[in-house]
Amino acid sequence: MSAYRQNFIEANGIRLHVAEQGEGPLVLLCHGFPETSHAWRHQLAALAQAGFHAVAPDLRGYGLSDCPEGIGQYTTLDVVGDLVALVGVLGESEGVIVGNDWGATIAWQAAMLRPDRFRGVVALGVPMMGRAPFAPSRLFPQNDQAWFYTHYFSKPGLAESELKRDVAATLRKIYFSASGDVGVRGASTPNPFGLVPRGKQYLDALGDFPSLPDWLGSSDLEAFVRAFNVSSFRGGLNYYRNLDRNWEMQAAFEGLRIEVPALYLVGERDTGLAMPGMREIIDAMPKIVPKLRKSDVVPTAGHWLPQEAPDVVNAALVEFLREL
Secondary structure, X not given: OOOOEEEEEEEXXXXXXXXXXXXXXXXXXXXXXXXXXXXXXXHHHHHHHOOOEEEEEOOOXXXXXXXXXXXXXXXXXXXXXXXXXXXXXXXXXXXXXXXXOHHXXXXXXXXHHOOOXXXXXXXXXXXXXXXXXXXXXXXXXXXXXXXXXXXXXXXXXXXXXXXXXXXXHHHHHHXXXXXXXXXXXXXXXXXXXXXXXXXXXXHHHHOOOOOOOOOOOHHHHHHHHHHHHHHOOHHHHHHHOOHHHHHHHHHHHOOOOOOOOEEEEEEOOOOOOOOOXXXXXXXXXXXXXXXXXXXXEEOOOOOOHHHHOHHHHHHXXXXXXXXX
């Protein structure tokens, strides 16, 4: 188990719970949904050993960090603001930002908007892409038979009442069904980031996985359960409820590129990689990320790369950081 320190830091008007380890140049680690800073336990230790100061916050709305009341307080800019402030509170002028899942989206935006604060970016799972021609609520599919999970998550009160009913079962189902342990992805593979049949609840299609995958120990699952028993899921779901608002605000940044060095990794069995057109989006990334140094697919891994393939992620991170 990584012997990381836990602290509370005031930044951007809220209190953030952070896990940190090591001394040296700053590396910020941003988790996804539904995770917390504990998702980076392997990277905290590896980066510390390599001579870096690794800091993983519970992002706003998660775990022991503050959970603002308003839905509108969970835009991408709010979270980027937290991270910019965090760099300063930590006594640094700059750092490298790393993210998985939602954390990757945040990391890309942070690097694009504040290259003076973030001298490099590493994204896992979610590639950088240009602004869509339509708002996400119009872009993502829904019909009389099913609706995309983002629509389900966007209804205040709907998903949180389901997900909090049995936190351990919720996390076990989402973690397992988005991991590489489900095997090669096909149309019938359980997918927590796909379509939800009308008249059914989100978790119904994910099945039950009584045993934990090898990469998730019982004590690690318990750490996540404890965190979500504190914060519940409302904060994390509010990120989805700002998808259209984020899209609207991005109009002001149309045409900006990522001008700092970047690294991208995705699991071969990531749910996102199976989406139509995703490989083409990844191949096109150098147009908007001209300093993309590497774009690799990690064999047999799924959506939770920092946990599923820590050795691969750690080695890639350290190599990238040392070359900056």
